[in-house]
Amino acid sequence: MSNRPTLVEITSFLAIVAHRSFRKAADELGLSPSTLSHMMRAMEADMGVRLLHRTTRSVSATEAGERLAERLRPVLRDLDLAFEEVEAFGGHPRGILRINAGETAARVLIKGVVPIFLSRHPGMSLDLVTEGRLVDIVAEGFDAGVRLGEAVPRDMVAVHFGGEARFVAIAAPAYLDGRERPQTPDDLRRHACIRFRMPSGKLFRWEFSKNGQDLTIDPPGALTLDHVELMTEAAADGLGIAYVSDRSARPYLERGELVTVLDDWCPFIPGLFLYYPGHRHVPPGLRAFIDVLRELR
Numbered sequence: 001m002s003n004r005p006t007l008v009e010i011t012s013f014l015a016i017v018a019h020r021s022f023r024k025a026a027d028e029l030g031l032s033p034s035t036l037s038h039m040m041r042a043m044e045a046d047m048g049v050r051l052l053h054r055t056t057r058s059v060s061a062t063e064a065g066e067r068l069a070e071r072l073r074p075v076l077r078d079l080d081l082a083f084e085e086v087e088a089f090g091g092h093p094r095g096i097l098r099i100n101a102g103e104t105a106a107r108v109l110i111k112g113v114v115p116i117f118l119s120r121h122p123g124m125s126l127d128l129v130t131e132g133r134l135v136d137i138v139a140e141g142f143d144a145g146v147r148l149g150e151a152v153p154r155d156m157v158a159v160h161f162g163g164e165a166r167f168v169a170i171a172a173p174a175y176l177d178g179r180e181r182p183q184t185p186d187d188l189r190r191h192a193c194i195r196f197r198m199p200s201g202k203l204f205r206w207e208f209s210k211n212g213q214d215l216t217i218d219p220p221g222a223l224t225l226d227h228v229e230l231m232t233e234a235a236a237d238g239l240g241i242a243y244v245s246d247r248s249a250r251p252y253l254e255r256g257e258l259v260t261v262l263d264d265w266c267p268f269i270p271g272l273f274l275y276y277p278g279h280r281h282v283p284p285g286l287r288a289f290i291d292v293l294r295e296l297r
Contacts, residue, residue: 003046007079010072012036013043016052017061017069018141073141081281093284094123100137101146103130104228104245105272108162109146117292124285133199137276143286144276148269156275159290161297165271166246167207170258172238182241182261185215192240193219197226206243208265215265219243232258 005013015025022033029036044051051065061069080095101109106128114126129142137145145152148165152158169182175192182188185208196204203224206217223239225231228248235242236257252258260266274293276286 005043005046009039009043010076012039013051013065014069014072014076016040016059017065020058020060022059073139077141081283092123093121093288095283095285096125096127097144097283097285097289098127098129098142099144099146099274099289100129100131100135100140100142104247105146105162106130108247108272112296113161113289113292116296117289120292121285121288124288126289131199143283144274144289146272146274148271149273150269152273152275155278157278158273158275159293159297160270160273161293162272163297164268166266166268167243168246168249168260168266169206169241169243169262170232170235170249170253170260171241172236172257173259175235175238175240176259176261185217185262185265188217188219188241188262191219192223193221194231194234194240194242195219195221195224196228196231196243197224199226204243208262209267210265 012025012029012031015028016022016036019025019028022036026033026036040052049064050062051068053060053062083095099109109128114128118124118126134147134151135142135145137143145156149158149160169188179191180187182191185206188206193206198204203218206219208215208217219241221240223234225234228244231242232244232248232252234240235244236252241261249258249260253260274290276282282290
């Protein structure tokens with residue numbers, strides 16, 4: 001190929017594929033959508049292959065475009081790492097640190113680690129993406145992820161922080177008034193339970209443990225939500241029993257708006273871990289973030 005794409009064209013192409021939109025990619029890159037469109041048409045002409053499907057409402061990669069994007073993402077990431085390594089000789093990490101985390105985990109980071117990290121390293125920017133779905137952090141261009149220990153892939157390096165965690169069954173006193181409190185997880189079948197639908201579309205099953213006995217319940221309930229905070233609020237409004245992390249429920253419990261049930265069936269678990277691929281170079285920004293994490297854990 002006589003005219004290879006420039007770095008600007010490659011970066012623009014990957015942004016368009018990631019956002020599936022010329023406008024959103026243009027906002028990220030500080031260019032106009034028309035400039036990006038002309039740039040991509042020139043790139044396709046030089047390569048002699050169509051890379052993007054265009055409609056009036058959306059844009060998506062062709063099979064060739066998706067193959068190219070898959071090969072270019074790690075190349076561009078390695079290029080960024082090369083510059084970060086050199087800049088680290090100046091004594092201060094610079095660049096963007098991308099971390100994927102669940103909403104509860106992000107709240108924990110924002111309350112402790114993030115302010116210290118950003119004040120200590122003014123050359124760094126943090127892109128903290130909160131998603132309920134589990135993602136492949138390498139394939140999607142993240143430096144690290146944060147999840148409960150059981151959800152961390154085994155081939156990752158994991159750093160524990162934030163102490164132990166616990167899922168609790170909660171209900172409003174008004175809901176329990178006149179009803180028999182559940183004594184075992186099986187008793188939940190006689191109650192209205194507020195269920196949680198995961199981003200995959202599957203319903204979350206409630207897991208309990210006591211004296212070595214593990215039980216998994218698919219509870220009944222007329223209300224299903226896809227947001228933990230909404231579940232907690234619904235429980236506080238007396239709509240039934242919810243099963244959420246103790247961090248989400250704590251403010252309501254402290255105000256007496258909620259109480260816990262089945263306490264002896266809700267053991268503590270190791271909690272949150274920041275994880276990253278061990279086979280790749282750790283960027284200076286991520287190393288600095290981990291240093292702050294370890295100071296506060």
